[in-house]
Amino acid sequence: MTHFSRTRVAPLTVSLGIGALIGLAGPITEKWDNPVCVSLNVVLSDGWAWVCYAFLVGYCARSKARAALLxxxxxxxxxxxYYVFKDLSPTSSAGLESGATGEVNYSSMLAWGVAAFALGAPVGILGNLAIIPSLGGLSFRLIVPFVAIFETSMQLTAEAEGQRAVVGITWNVIRFIAGAVAMALVLHAIWSWRHSRRTCSAELERRARSGVSPL
Incomplete structure (x- = not known):
């Protein structure tokens, strides 16, 4: 009974804990102005990073229902x-006053919270479907790289002007890595499919030679 409870509680605790850490990491990295923190803030503030989190939670879940819920x-x-820490945090970079009112912006938190909750279920289910091996799950596994490529491309087109150089560099690096990951996923799926076909053909040939019916 104890083991059964742990197998249920552990994934819940880990997934929700990571979600909270992602939410906290955004406003924390805003407090420092060095290039590393700026880059981290860009990554953690982009929508694709949150999509990636929900996708991976779904990928690791044992069922579609659990993937959607978690x-x-x-x-x-x-x-x-994110909103609680950002609104209640009293300092900004270099220890200066951030202008925080000490009050949580409940309207924004509610709006984005509802949107995040609604988005999480379908993304989690898509992540769970990405478990399908070979070419069957390839389209699902490509979702996060394509979202990252699309979002960063839009940002570079519409928002790059006037931004710090490190922001544009970060977007370009994200887009490059996402493209490389997408290519690797495609090649791996093709290799897995061909390997599976060769293995199946070899097994059928072995059975035919030994006089064993493939059925």
């Missing part, structure tokens, strides 16, 4: 953690 709860908790 992804939704994790994203919602991340949004709550």
């Amino acid at each position: 992804s939704s709860l994790g994203l919602a908790i991340g949004v709550v953690a």
